[in-house]
Amino acid sequence: MNFGKAITIGKFTFIEIYKSKIMINILLSGIVLALLCYIVSEFSFGNPSKIALDVGLGFLSLTTKAIAIFFGATLLKNELESRTIYLILSNPVSRVEFLVGKVLGLSGILLLNTILLSIFTTLFYYYWDGVWNSLIAWSILQTFLESVLILLIVLFFSLITNINLAIIFSISIYVSGYAIRGALSLPDVKSNVALTKVVTLISYVIPNFSLFDIKNFVLYKQELDSMYLLGTLGYSITFSLIFLVVSSLVLSSKDLN
Amino acid sequence: MFSFHEVSKEFKTDFWEKPFRALDKVSFNLSGGNIVGFLGANGAGKTTGIKILLGFIKPTSGKIEYDPALGKNRSEIFKNIGYLPERPYFYADLTGREFINYIGQLNDLTKLDIKKNGDFWAKSLKIDFALDRKLRFYSKGMLQRLGFVSALVADPMLLILDEPLSGLDPLGRKEFKDIMNQLSSEGKTIFFSSHILSDVEEVSREVVILESGKLVHSGNLLDLVKGKTTDEYELVLDSRESEKIKELGSLQEQGEFCRLVFPQSDFSRVLEQVSKENINIESLKKVTPTLEDIIYRIGV
Ligand SMILES: Nc1ncnc2c1ncn2[C@@H]1O[C@H](COP(=O)(O)OP(=O)(O)OP(=O)(O)O)[C@@H](O)[C@H]1O
Ligand SMILES: [Mg+2]
Numbered sequence: 148m149n150f151g152k153a154i155t156i157g158k159f160t161f162i163e164i165y166k167s168k169i170m171i172n173i174l175l176s177g178i179v180l181a182l183l184c185y186i187v188s189e190f191s192f193g194n195p196s197k198i199a200l201d202v203g204l205g206f207l208s209l210t211t212k213a214i215a216i217f218f219g220a221t222l223l224k225n226e227l228e229s230r231t232i233y234l235i236l237s238n239p240v241s242r243v244e245f246l247v248g249k250v251l252g253l254s255g256i257l258l259l260n261t262i263l264l265s266i267f268t269t270l271f272y273y274y275w276d277g278v279w280n281s282l283i284a285w286s287i288l289q290t291f292l293e294s295v296l297i298l299l300i301v302l303f304f305s306l307i308t309n310i311n312l313a314i315i316f317s318i319s320i321y322v323s324g325y326a327i328r329g330a331l332s333l334p335d336v337k338s339n340v341a342l343t344k345v346v347t348l349i350s351y352v353i354p355n356f357s358l359f360d361i362k363n364f365v366l367y368k369q370e371l372d373s374m375y376l377l378g379t380l381g382y383s384i385t386f387s388l389i390f391l392v393v394s395s396l397v398l399s400s401k402d403l404n
Numbered sequence: 405m406f407s408f409h410e411v412s413k414e415f416k417t418d419f420w421e422k423p424f425r426a427l428d429k430v431s432f433n434l435s436g437g438n439i440v441g442f443l444g445a446n447g448a449g450k451t452t453g454i455k456i457l458l459g460f461i462k463p464t465s466g467k468i469e470y471d472p473a474l475g476k477n478r479s480e481i482f483k484n485i486g487y488l489p490e491r492p493y494f495y496a497d498l499t500g501r502e503f504i505n506y507i508g509q510l511n512d513l514t515k516l517d518i519k520k521n522g523d524f525w526a527k528s529l530k531i532d533f534a535l536d537r538k539l540r541f542y543s544k545g546m547l548q549r550l551g552f553v554s555a556l557v558a559d560p561m562l563l564i565l566d567e568p569l570s571g572l573d574p575l576g577r578k579e580f581k582d583i584m585n586q587l588s589s590e591g592k593t594i595f596f597s598s599h600i601l602s603d604v605e606e607v608s609r610e611v612v613i614l615e616s617g618k619l620v621h622s623g624n625l626l627d628l629v630k631g632k633t634t635d636e637y638e639l640v641l642d643s644r645e646s647e648k649i650k651e652l653g654s655l656q657e658q659g660e661f662c663r664l665v666f667p668q669s670d671f672s673r674v675l676e677q678v679s680k681e682n683i684n685i686e687s688l689k690k691v692t693p694t695l696e697d698i699i700y701r702i703g704v
Contacts, residue, residue, distance in 0.1 A: 149479075152510060159498065159506045166497040166538075230493040234554070237458050237487035237564075238510040239479040402461040 148247070152240050156248025161255040164218065173210075173260050177267050180206045184271045196277035197366055203268025204286055204362050210264065211257050211294035216317055218256065219301035220310045222249050223398070232403060243395045250302065250391065254295050261291045282365045285376050292383045293359040297321060299390035306397045323349075325356040354386045405474065405562050405593045406457065407433040411466035413452055413617075425617055426452045429466065432612050432622035434595060436473065436561075439588045441604035441625075442597035444614035450597040451490050453614070454566050458487060474561060483511055486555035490566040490597075492547035496540040500531065500550050503539060504557055511558035518557065525553040528583060544571045552580065556587075563587065565596035569603050581607050601696045628698060635668040639678075640686040648681040649674070661686055 184202050188195035223246070226232040235245055265287050272283075300320055304313035327350040336342050358379045364371045411430045414423035427449045434440055444450050455461045457468055459478075475481040495503060501522070508518030526532040531549040534542065542550065548571050555563060568584075569577045584594055584607050598604050604611065611628065613621040621628055639649075643662040646655055652674055653666035666674055678685065 151512075155506070155509045159495075159502070162502065163495050163497045230489065230491075231495055233458075233460060233487070233489050234493065234507070234551075235510065236460065237482065237485065238507060238558075239482040239512075240510050241478070403455075404461060 148241070148243055150247075152244040153248040153251060156235065156240070156245055157251030157255060160222075160249050160252025164253065164256050165259075169214070169218075169256065173263055176206070176210050177263055180264060180267050181271070184268075188271075188275055196272050196275035199271040199275050200268065200277060200283070201362070201366055203264065203271060204283075204290070204365065207261060207264040207268065207287070208290045208293075208360075208362075211260055211290055212297055212321075214257060214260055215253075215294040215298040216301050216314055218253055219298040220305050220313045220317075222253055222298075222302060222305070224305045224310050224313075227403060230403075236403070242399050246395050246398050247391070250295075250299065253298055257294045257298065258291060261287060261294075280365065280369050282361065282369060282371060285371070286361050286365045289359045289361060289379060289383070292380065292387070293356065296354060296383050296387045296390070299387050299394065303390050303394045303397070306394055306401070320353050321356055324353045325360075327353065328355055328357055354383070358382060405434045405436050405595075406468060406470045407431070408453070408457075409467050409469065411453070411456060411463045411468065413449075413456060413461070414464045427456070427463070427614075428617045430614070430617070430619045431466075432619060434593070434612070436471065436593045437588075437591055438610050439584055439594045439596070439608045440610040440612060441608040442595060442612050442614070443599065443601065443604060444597075445599060447616075448614040449617040450614060451566055452617075454490075454564060454597065457564065458485070483558060484561040486558065486560035486563045488548075488551045488555045488563075488565040488568050492544065492551045492571075494539040494542070494547055494550075497538060499538055500526075500535040500542070503550065504535070504554055507554040508557050513558060521557045521559060522553065525556045526550075529553055529579065545573060545576055548572060549576070552583075561592060563592060563594045563596070565594065567598055568596050569598060569600065577603065634691050634693070636665055636691040637668065637671065637674075637688065638691050639664045639666070639674065639688050641683055642686065645681075645683050648683055649677055652677060665691065 180203060183206065184199045187202050188198045191198060223232075226235075226249070232245070236242065269277075269283070297317060301313050301317040304316045308316070327346060330336055330346050331343065331350065336346055361371060361376075361379075408430050411427055412425065413427040414425050416423050430449075430453065442450050442453070452461070456463050470481050474484045498506065504522040504526070505518055508522065513521070523532065526535055529549040529552055531546060531553060534546060534550075539547065539550070548568070552565075552568065555565070568580055572580060581603070584596070588594060588607075605625070609625055610623065611621065611625050612619070613628075640661050640663050641649075643657055643660055646657070646662045649655075649664060653664050653670065656663045656665075664674070677683075
């Protein structure tokens with residue numbers, strides 16, 4: 148694994164996505180976000196800085212996930228179907244370097260989106276006299292890492308099914324991963340030993356997305372155990388690596404017809 | 405440069421159907437320094453062979469071996485290979501220059517070398533004027549030219565070109581062939597597929613011929629023609645005189661002329677008749693089949 152090669156591929160993947168209309172979309176969503184923050188904080192009761200933060204972080208999380216899912220589903224699929232992958236793999240580049248490079252490139256776009264929308268959000272937050280709290284940065288970081296994990300999940304499915312199914316599977320995994328811990332505390336599940344076992348088992352296999360959602364802490368408690376923060380950081384990175392490795396294995400053994 | 409050892413490839417079409425055999429125990433060795441034509445009809449298995457050679461797909465059985473001269477490991481070997489795919493597939497939103505930079509960087513070239521080689525080949529292949537346009541706006545032939553530039557930018561020892569001449573105008577075909585000849589004289593090896601035999605004959609001394617996934621010939625072009633010459637002669641004469649020799653062999657009327665084909669053993673008998681009847685001869689020559697004749701006859 149030569150990281151230099153992966154970074155070159157990442158760079159040009161980034162340039163390619165950047166030059167396709169996505170930047171316009173990101174900027175547009177920034178403007179929509181600005182308007183949204185303005186309207187909501189102007190016309191609602193309560194603490195406007197909090198609302199700006201709430202809307203901003205929510206919007207950030209939504210758009211990075213959307214980009215991760217829709218661009219992730221086509222990231223490798225387009226290369227395989229239009230066979231542009233041949234042009235790259237006929238050079239001294241391994242399939243794993245190619246995969247890692249593509250992921251780096253799209254992650255760069257996700258990062259760019261995260262940074263831009265975070266700037267918009269914090270500007271509004273400060274405009275309404277919000278006070279800095281390190282949890283804001285944590286929340287932004289978690290959102291970014293979560294979107295990378297989602298990207299890797301959808302990428303994996305895109306290698307074994309078609310684009311539409313990959314999107315559907317990934318959204319299902321996200322939704323069930325988000326809800327699974329909640330399911331464990333439902334009375335119906337609690338009272339049934341077998342069901343508890345099954346749900347617990349599933350909760351180990353699919354990532355628990357509710358862990359990354361720390362917006363409520365940012366908004367209300369304004370503090371969170373740093374062990375928890377580091378733990379979820381490790382958790383999302385571990386899951387990301389697992390999906391990356393599995394996708395690498397799938398891509399390495401595939402006939403690129 | 406490389407050799408195929410009993411390479412077979414089967415494709416599963418449908419779950420319940422018998423797999424389709426696109427290549428059947430193909431073995432040949434490609435030595436360095438030549439231009440080698442890879443011939444065969446549509447669907448003969450040329451592209452499949454090239455995909456296996458480049459590791460895009462795995463053979464069902466058999467293996468490919470690369471000459472140690474190309475390199476010790478995959479990375480070194482692929483640095484020494486330039487590839488032009490069958491259809492130009494490209495990144496629509498990159499410009500020509502960005503694409504050349506991309507390929508150059510993947511081959512660990514310095515910025516300076518990329519610029520130097522890229523500009524040189526872009527100029528030779530007459531695509532330098534369009535390097536700042538997005539590939540989305542390139543025509544088919546322009547993509548083909550850019551593809552050739554990117555195959556050449558890292559100065560590879562071995563070029564693998566899948567139908568490099570298709571999609572080019574007559575001038576482009578000539579330019580590509582000239583460059584292929586020039587590269588060959590610099591000691592590069594070129595392996596290129598085609599079904600246009602006259603193109604192959606123009607640049608190639610060596611050929612590898614496939615028919616329905618089977619190897620039918622690999623080696624020198626002249627051997628192929630020599631091995632296949634018949635011991636027949638053809639005599640062409642004015643068709644008004646055909647009456648006089650019609651017992652001597654099979655006659656074909658071709659407009660004003662007619663053509664008599666006869667075996668070597670009848671040679672003196674035919675000549676005697678010709679001089680006795682005082683026939684005007686248009687031409688008399690040994691029947692040598694063209695490469696085209698041979699390839700379409702060869703497997704039958
Ligand atoms: N992925 C695949 N699945 C099933 N069959 C395939 C696949 N790829 C190739 N084939 C079949 O293998 C045979 C050889 O195809 P190939 O593309 O190698 O031919 P070719 O010699 O390059 O032809 P052409 O001159 O038309 O480019 C064809 O019958 C083709 O249909
Ligand atoms: Mg072909």
